[in-house]
Every structure is written in C-alpha cells, then in structure tokens.
Amino acid sequence: MHAWEKQGMENVFPGFSDFASLDEVGPIVLSHGDGIYVVDIDGKRYLDANSGLWNNVAGFNHQGLIDALCAQARRFPGYHSFFGRVADVTVELSKRLIGLSPFEDGKVYYTNSGSEANDTMVKMLWMINRARGEPERRKIITRHNAYHGVTIATASMTGKPYNAEFGLPLPGFLHADCPHFWRYGLPEESEEDFTQRMARNLEDLIEREGPETIAGMFAEPVQGAGGVIPPSKGYFQAIRPILRKYDIPLIADEVICGFGRLGEMWGSDVYDIEPDAIIASKCLTAGYYPMGAVILGEQLTAALMEASERFGEFPNGFTAAGSPLGSAVALKALDVIENEGLIDNVRALTPHFQERLGRFADHPHAGEVRGVGFMGAIEIVADKNTKAAFDSKVGISEKIANTALQNGLICRPLGASVVLAPPFIITRQEMEGMFDTLEKTIAEVFADVRS
Secondary structure, three states: OOHHHHHHHHHHHOOOHHHHHEEEHHHOEEEEEEEEEEEOOOOEEEOOOOHHHHHOOOOOOHHHHHHHHHHHHHHHHOOOOOOOOOHHHHHHHHHHHHHEEEEEOOEEEEEHHHHHHHHHHHHHHHHHHHOOOOOOOOEEEEOOOOOOOOHHHHHHOOEEEHHHOOOOOOOEEEEEEEEOOOOOOOOOOOHHHHHHHHHHHHHHHHHHHHHEEEEEEEEEOOOOOOEEEEEEEOHHHHHHHHHHHOOEEEEEOOOOOOOOOOOOOOOHHOOOOOOOOOEEEEHHHHHOOOOOOEEOHHHHHHHHHHHHHHOEEEEEEEOOOOOEEEEHHHHHHHHHHHHHHHHHHHHHHHHOOOOOOOHHHOOOOOEEEEEOOOOOEEEEEOOOOOOOOOOOOOHHHHHHHHHHHHOOOOOOEEEEEEEEEEOOOHHHHHHHHHHHHHHHHHHHHHHHOOO
C-alpha cells in the first residue's frame, strides 16, 4: 500500500464507506482533476461518472470558476450574513435564484449544505406554525428510500434503514410510500393504478396522524440516493391536491435534481410539482464551494416574515452561510450552466445517455434499468423473474464499483443498484467510453461470480 493510502487508512474516518472493501483494496488518494477525470497520486486517471457527489458538473478544473473564486478571495473573502449585513454578491445571487425559481417573488436563506437547508426548512415550518397558534403542527412527511441529509432532523427524514443505527427517526417524522412502480407495484396493477394507491395511502397517513399535526411534506423530484427512482406516472399531480386539501406545504428537495441534472433548471419543472419552497445545494456552486439554500415562495416568505417579526428575529444561522466566496462561485456556476452550454449539452446528450443505459436491460441480472436526464441506475438482481436480490454478503454492486475503479471508472453502488450521473460537460465520445468501460466491468464481475 502506498504511503499516502496507508496514512489515509490510519488518519481519515470516511463516511458512507464499505469498510470491508477499504480493508481489501484501500482508499484512493486523489491529487487533482482534469475535465471529467480525477487523478490519483500515482497518476492514474478515473472518469468520474458520478460528478463527485452529483455536484462537479463543470468538471474539476473549470478555469472560469477558479478565476471567480480567486477574484472574490482577493476582493472580499469572507463574511457572515447575520444582523442585516450581507455581501453585495450574495444580494445579487439571491435575486438570480428567485428569478430562476418557479416563484414570482420570495426570499433565499443560505446554509452550507443541503442537509442544513432541509434542517432549517423544518425549523421554519415549526416557527411559522407556532406563530399561527398551531404549535401541534410539527410532523414531517417524507418517503421510504428518500434521502434528505445527515443532521439529526434530516437523518430522521431520510427513509433509509441505516439510520436505525443512530436510534432514528425521531418521533414525528413520518415515511410515506416510495413511488417505485417496478419494486412496489402489485401483480396486474397498472402504473396509473399504482399512483392512485400511493395517493390514497398518503391521504390515509395524513388522516390517521391528524392533518392538524402535519407541518409539511418534503420530496425529491427523483429519489437520488435511493437509487435514481423517478416517480410513477402522475405521482405529483395525484398527491398535490391532497396536500392542498389539508394545508400541508410541499417542499421540493432539489439538492440533486436542481440546476440542470434532468435537462431543465428544476426537477419541479420536469414533473410539474408546484412546490411551496425549494431546497438547493450541490450544483449551485458546481461543487467548487460548500453552499446550500432554502428558496421560499411567496406564501412561506410572508408567513416566516410574520413569525420572525412577532419574535423579533429568525433565531437561526450559520457562520459561513451566504459567504461572499460561495456567492461569487454560485453566480459563476449558474452562468456556466445556463450560458456556456452545460444544460444544453444535458438536453442534447440525454437521448444517447438513456439509449446506452437502456442496453443493459438485456443483461440477465439487470432487474430494472431506469433514469431521466443525466441520471441512471441499473438494479442488479439474482433472479430477473422474481426480482430477488443477491445475498448481501455477495456485495454485488460494491464488486462492480471496485472493478470499475480498476478499469478507470468511478460509478456508485447504491444498495443493489449501480448509479451513473456524469458531469454536464461530458462529450459523446467520453460517454461512449464510460458505457464501454461499464459493460466490460459488469462482464468481468459476472464471469467471476459464475466461476
């Protein structure tokens, strides 16, 4: 093992890492990036087919983003956004975000991550309801297999079984059905009927818990860390009237889908979600600076302003949130996505991305191949007819990801799925190489599994 790798094993405690795999193959210590590639300390190049963590959409050495960061650092490197003091670039960014949002008017509250933004949104809803004289409205609805973050509140919102290791979720965090038709549809049930069942079950949950106790529902347009799960047909159109009926705000968690991943600025545009607020992060700065944002629509803005004025302030904040450095980078990132052809490239290459992805459907161990825009997943199964997964001890998706690394490709294992979410700057030729390498990798893994 290289000295850097040995030191990494000894001194770095990694999150969301398979320790058995790390013990076997060791960590990869990276030194720099070049376009859509990252390079390790030995000079080996890896095509990063997951854009870092969904976010490095302009690649790893975009000169315009680097220049924006450096120029702002020379002019005004850091400040808070407390007490009504805010950097000029943060004001400019806020105006830009409201202009890009589905809202005619509103306000932006800054954090350092998507987790913090979702956590803050929960507190905003609780404060609004207390000011309205409805302090019992505290319960938060999310969905099974959803991912909303890693704070205590957002881990409670995340509908993944691993949070039981922390004794979560906390009381009052409710998980509705995951709208994954392939996995949860009943025999002989149409996708439309499945959607209606999801909607009925949601309304049953609301009535069982008491509508007067529900503060809001959070939903990703496409469940990202759940394994790239698009909603069933008509899902948001089916649940939106139910939420309105019970005066429950719908918060779109656009941390992964926002800013072009699906070929539109927002996943809410793709699925006609009509949210009351948007949670943003990741692509907001193209991965060049940690930043998150709560983008409030008109009604929630007015309600929060009233609640804050009643108390005298909104007693929440993060030291580095809304920093001038992050704001300058975000402004440049939005310009790059909108005006340097990145979102246009997603639109242009999505048909080819989805076509190449779809070829895996013929593989005998591909249970479902699914995707939208520049997001795709191959769900690996032991039995295609029964949809039965491999024994967890096999670690099939981890095997595929580790073999892909040996072949110079970074893809992500998520449960039984292998996920691809390439940078927006990928070319058609690079995309061909990405899929060719994945095909070779999967063939190698199953040759080994069969042997």
